[in-house]
Amino acid sequence: MRHSLKGADIPQETLDKLSEQASKKWPEPWVSATLHAIHTRNLLGIPIKEYMPDNLVKERIALIGDAAHVPAPITASGFNTSLQDAVELGKCVAKGVKGDAAVRALAKYESLRLNKVQRMVQSGKSFSYSYGRS
Structure with a gap:
């Protein structure tokens, strides 16, 4: 991971997929807020990395x-x-x-x-x- 993505840096195809998923899965008022953030590109793409240890x-x-x-x-x-x-x-x-x-x-x-x-x-x-x- 090098950095988070600003809304302007997120590909339109990704935003379209996010909009589609949000519309299908989330109820109001969350879907409207999410779609507004996607439409205005007022969001961040933050990579999340998890690590599950096998030993300590x-x-x-x-x-x-x-x-x-x-x-x-x-x-x-x-x-x-x-x-x-x-x-x-x-x-x-x-x-x-x-x-x-x-x-x-x-x-x-x-x-x-x-x-x-x-x-x-x-x-x-x-x-x-x-x-x-x-």
């Missing part, structure tokens, strides 16, 4: 926050989830990370956080899809 840990390295998982902005949970990652990682390594303790601590962190962050990313994907799919 590799050997003695752990990722937290946006480095580990990227939810859709609609979840409004990215910052809070990043803080929760940091807190859990801190608890897991609090007793030390010498020798094998580091690997065990990071495995514990992953076991506590991976399913939670995967569910968060999936919920954003599901919500996003509900706007554009039948």
